[in-house]
Amino acid sequence: MGDSAKRIWALRISCADDYPGLQVECADAIRAIRPDNRIRFLRLAGCTEINSHSKHWPCLFPQHGPGKTHNRTSALESWQQDLVERYTRPFVRGLIHSDGSRSTNRVRHAAEGGDRWYEYPRYFFTNESADIAKLFTDALDRLGVARKRSNRNNISVARREAVARLDEFVGPKY
CATH class of the missing domain: 3.10.28.10 (Homing endonucleases)
Incomplete structure (x- = not known):
């Protein structure tokens, strides 16, 4: 997730293109918890980034923070x-x-x-x-x-x- 000056956060999940079914499940999960949010699919080399923007992502993912996940609690x-x-x-x-x-x-x-x-x-x-x-x-x-x-x-x-x-x-x- 990243923020902007508007304090809008982006949830970004990269899914390998070898598993399109998991990409659909990922989008369905986002839709289930934030049904009014737009979901975008950004094609990259070998994977697709599934992203959605919301000011509420930090409420659902309070573990998020700067740096690598394995370097923080x-x-x-x-x-x-x-x-x-x-x-x-x-x-x-x-x-x-x-x-x-x-x-x-x-x-x-x-x-x-x-x-x-x-x-x-x-x-x-x-x-x-x-x-x-x-x-x-x-x-x-x-x-x-x-x-x-x-x-x-x-x-x-x-x-x-x-x-x-x-x-x-x-x-x-x-």
Whole structure:
């Protein structure tokens, strides 16, 4: 978000052009909370910026501030936390679709008679912000989804039952 001399803020969300369905969902979400606001689609190289202007964006996103997200606190207000707890599945889905992926992990085992390979699906979530990563892991905990931290900014969901649980509601990016 950025402001102007009129104190009008711009919500700007960049969505990869590979996922036009997520662009539509993004615009629908903006429309749901600010139905009278105009939504613009700005085509850029490989992505589309979906933007909308309002003086009310700071009320809905009080975490916004100068600098990079991972260099400042990203704590939810109590009303936001209530929404995240009420809508944990869509919250996790949104986080994965923005900063995560579902992929197939291939593992090679050296065995007598030649290498053996096996594959399994897994989800990854990557974010530089420790606060946002904690929001993600707290939400997984509420859903009973096992996860492991691959490193300081990557969270992996790889257990069969945990992947199946996420598959129930995350769905593919489209």
